[in-house]
Amino acid sequence: MFGYLAVVHADDTDDTYRVEFPDLPGCTCDAPTVHEALSNAESALRDHAAQLEQRGRHLPKPRPSHHMIAVAARADAVAAACLRAPGR
Numbered sequence: 001m002f003g004y005l006a007v008v009h010a011d012d013t014d015d016t017y018r019v020e021f022p023d024l025p026g027c028t029c030d031a032p033t034v035h036e037a038l039s040n041a042e043s044a045l046r047d048h049a050a051q052l053e054q055r056g057r058h059l060p061k062p063r064p065s066h067h068m069i070a071v072a073a074r075a076d077a078v079a080a081a082c083l084r085a086p087g088r
Contacts, residue, residue, distance in 0.1 A: 003082035004059075005068045006041040008034055010078050017078065022071050023062050024048055034079050046086050059085055 009018050011030065017037040021027040027048040031037040049059050063071070065082070072080035 003065070003084050004045060004062045005071060006038065006045070006081045006083050007072055007077045008037050008041075008079040008081075009076065019044065021045065021048075023060060038079065038081050041081070042083055045083055049086050 004021050004023050006019050006021055009020070011018050016030045016032055017034050018030045019028060019037045019041040021041075021044075024045070027044055029037065029040040029044040031040050052059060062085075068080075068082060
């Protein structure tokens with residue numbers, strides 16, 4: 001299964017949670033709770049893939065799963081998830 005690491009960070013400046021995809025620069029979202037942030041991350045990933053497709057590009061291949069744990073640990077994350085890309 002292909003999946004992209006979604007890393008959730010607490011944003012202390014405005015009490016929200018921000019999601020970033022290390023393999024997909026520019027693909028981010030935020031929400032007031034971790035649960036909502038991860039839910040929004042699915043939409044952000046889908047929208048990012050659609051935008052790339054409109055430009056004639058495709059999502060890059062995600063990093064192997066054994067690298068994801070190390071990346072999430074170094075990212076000072078409050079949560080992380082592996083989200084499947086649309087059509088994969």
